[in-house]
Amino acid sequence: MKISIKKKRNYNLIIGLCLTGFFALMALVGQFWTPYSVTSMDPLSVNVAPCLAHPFGTDNFGRDILSRVMNGSGMTFFVAICTVLMGAVIGTVVGALTGYFGGWIDEIIMRINDILLSFPSVLLALLFISFLGPGTVNVILALGILFIPSFARIVRSEMIRCKELDFVKSAKVMGVGPFRIMFVHILPNTLVSMLTAAAIGFNNAVLAEASMSYLGLGVQPPLPSLGRMLSEAQSYLFNTPWYAIAPGVTIILIILGFSMISEGLRAVER
Template structure:
């Protein structure tokens, strides 16, 4: 069985490419937790906007900071924001979707109308509104994006619970007196884990893009600390004079998005 799964994994280009891409990104982040060529916040006025060299393999920024070190640090920040976003969004969304889908009735109608109203707003716009209430910073960004991601997860989980709740094994569980909570969290949710895992990976994809967009607008990680989106914002005016300053964090964002997208599609196709 294990050998068949390994062969199936290797033959699936989505899972294979996604794993390779995310493996490279995660390796850089893990190495950055223990070692960086330079302190990512250390400024050196004598080395402003240096090009790619052996000393600075991605050059330096407008403050003389090493771009590679800041990319390593910024990748970690962006990933942590994405993880926090998914924990809040998927956690609350799964609970809401499971309860409304299972019980139905007036609870389902009221909650889903609220979810539909929130879902009508683009997640970045909704997050901007929430940030305006909570304030600026990466913690506020995680909370805002997490809340903005709740409607999409709630709708996905609700649809799957509606599909599963009248199946034979659920009816049999009801006949032997299984409680509602056990029915939801032990019998139904584990049987939609494939759809949920795929949705979570696509959610990571969207969270990385949302973080990059909002930090680019200045409502995420604040100077001197960096996320990938903040680095793009700082580098935009040097796009033509020092392209490596822009391309390096941009490339990591692209790799993260592609990696999560490939993995999400691979898991969706997995049978």
Template sequence: MIKYFKDKKINSFLLWGIILTGIMLLVVVIGMFWTPYDPTKMNASQKLQGMSLSHILGTDNKGRDIFSRVMYGSRITLAIACGTMIIGAGLGTLLGAITGYFGGFLDEVFMRIVDAMLAFPSILLALVIVSLFDSGNIVVMAALGIAFIPSFARIVRSEVLRCRNMDYVENARIQGASDFRIIFLHIMPNISGVLWSSVLIGFNNAVLAEAGLSYLGIGSQPPYDSLGNMLSSAQQFMLKNPICVLGPGFAIVWMVLGFSFLGEGLRKKA
């Protein structure tokens, strides 16, 4: 990934992606060590307050500081998205690379399974998996990760199929390189641009999917409230204090825009 930043000509998508994502990560890291208020502390005397110097995003229906809760909830949402990508992109890349390179019967069987899984929207497939187990961060992470495997497998497989008979791969075979050395040391670096772009776009989908599941009450559970939980609990008070919804909603949009710009910037660089 470092090679993308050695080029002095950085496109606007990449630049804005770095800025938005950097600010978001800075807020998340600070929130791990400090928040203006305890995000779980309730204060009935200060519920549904508007924006002020004391509470820059106001307070929710239980008197909790919304900005502190957004800092905390962003960390939960981002952690689930990261776990989703580790499972989905990791296993999907491995399976796609192996089946695309070797082909044959294994490839045919695997692709039929992938086609069947892709027939269902990722959020619907994750919803089915979560419904079979107790809801929680780990279950949501695993469910979304499994749902994202097929899309990454198909992307990587198509790139490996394109590269496996190129001259540099043939030269590596002539020199006696093993199949797995060719896959991971010769082909994978040459498709890294497409892969990084896909991972960052996958982050968008993971953030939105986690928010959707938590909004429905089957994702992250209190006291580990994610941004989706905050939206769900605040919707009934949006007319009395709209900032209850705007705070976590804006945080989700910020995350999605940051990862979208980064993914598009890397795709243009690939």
């Protein structure tokens, strides 16, 4: 008798990757080509409703909204990638060292982590920006610092769990150094957890970048940003609602994509 086992498809992961991939491709294309210039103004095309020439309409300066969404999405992805990479790299090193060696350094660093995690990330980012000043680089630094604790805790817990296992003890007996054990033997076991944390980090970074730009603390004009476009559109919601719809829906779908990826990765982890 032939027994067939049908694997359950991870639809969350598939849909999330498709959504994120679409907007990432749009953002990448937007850095090299857009239907119109993202900064030039056209007084004859002010507040034009969506049409064939301008599928998403134009803003109060006559700038094409589709072009600005394409280009502004690139800045959103750039900030998200930089902040998550910064948090992941530094957090991995901190978590590996504290989890493997332990001691008083571990206690001090973990208490600092707990303090950072106890505050809302956007609130702490605003605090950092108030000292550093507005700008894209400062937003990346502020958010990157805030993402370090979450990655550090994941790696630390895995180091504590694995450092007494047989394969680690065997590596020690064979004379393998502690850094090779940490980053070659133990760290690969955290891959799925790290990817899940990265997807959540991307989600939070997109939302935080949009919030910072909305408040005028992130990307500075004339460069386009999804959050900045929403801020500019709030005065025209009743007369030109398409001004806010395009960047707003784009932010929602990007966040939805990363959320579905994280849910899909959790299912894989289980």
